Amino acid sequence: MSETVQEKIKNYRTAPFDARFPNTNQTRNCYQNYLDFHRCNKALSAKDQDVTPCEWYQRVYKSLCPVSWVSKWDEQMENGNFPGKI
Template sequence: MDGINNAPGKITDLMKTTPAHPSFNTMNQAPHCWQRYNEWVVCLKQTSGDEEKCQPMRGLARGICPDDWVEKWDEERPKGIFMGVQYPEMPRPWVKKDAHH
């Protein structure tokens, strides 16, 4: 086992926990998780879907979010039912584009 633990590029070198954020200093980390996941989607939008460039942000989201949340959001995004940042742009029939307030 020591050979694995001391090998360069070992799994624990690749995994990082998301840094603390002063806006989310309470015990409930759900808002921080939501923010990190949406920051990853924004990165995808800004890089035309370059997942390699956005991998660090994906890792931060995965480091704080429960796996089942990430899987759920990953499934919702292509269906256009994810309530966060949209990429690729998906139709959202509940949003009225011509509505004036």
């Protein structure tokens, strides 16, 4: 019954329900998954571990967030002025 991370990512279709964000407006969910993706990458990279589990967060934020937001946040990350804590 238990699926591996790889199987979950492969079978991913859309963002699952997250009890932290029960409302219709998914803006906070989008932003939180973006942060979680980059935090996960940073933490696992620092330990020289495989960052494959982080792909889950990336797929979720890419399905929830408008492309314009993601490109703006990526640009801010490159410039070093992203407002979130990563």
